[in-house]
Amino acid sequence: MTASMQKGWFTEHRGWEDVVSAACGVLIVLSPALAHEDVSVAVVISAGLAGVIITMLALLDLMEHARWEELAELACGLWVVLSPLVFDYGGMLRLSHYLLGAAVAALALLELWQDRSRRATT
Numbered sequence: 001m002t003a004s005m006q007k008g009w010f011t012e013h014r015g016w017e018d019v020v021s022a023a024c025g026v027l028i029v030l031s032p033a034l035a036h037e038d039v040s041v042a043v044v045i046s047a048g049l050a051g052v053i054i055t056m057l058a059l060l061d062l063m064e065h066a067r068w069e070e071l072a073e074l075a076c077g078l079w080v081v082l083s084p085l086v087f088d089y090g091g092m093l094r095l096s097h098y099l100l101g102a103a104v105a106a107l108a109l110l111e112l113w114q115d116r117s118r119r120a121t122t
Helices: 003-011 015-035 041-063 067-087 091-114
Strands: none
Touching: 015 041, 015 091, 041 067, 041 091, 067 091
């Protein structure tokens, strides 16, 4: 890989980031059912809402790029990471929420960094 290709890969906003974020959102929605653990209704609702919002924001970002979408994705990703601590659940669901939430947050931070030269209103 040439230096210009490497630089462009990390400095330009690309569609794969939004596709991965959307996939993480879908997995967050499905995670309570896939974990096969007894969790409260609040955990299911929290995961469902956060996952749907993440998926919608990622798909919206594919259609019309705006900086506020990454900020909202970052907030949702952080919520997914913090939700096991707030609702006090463990097991594979906790681990999956840590990993998926961190992935969403990291992708949102990458996109914000890539778009650092854009105005906040675009």
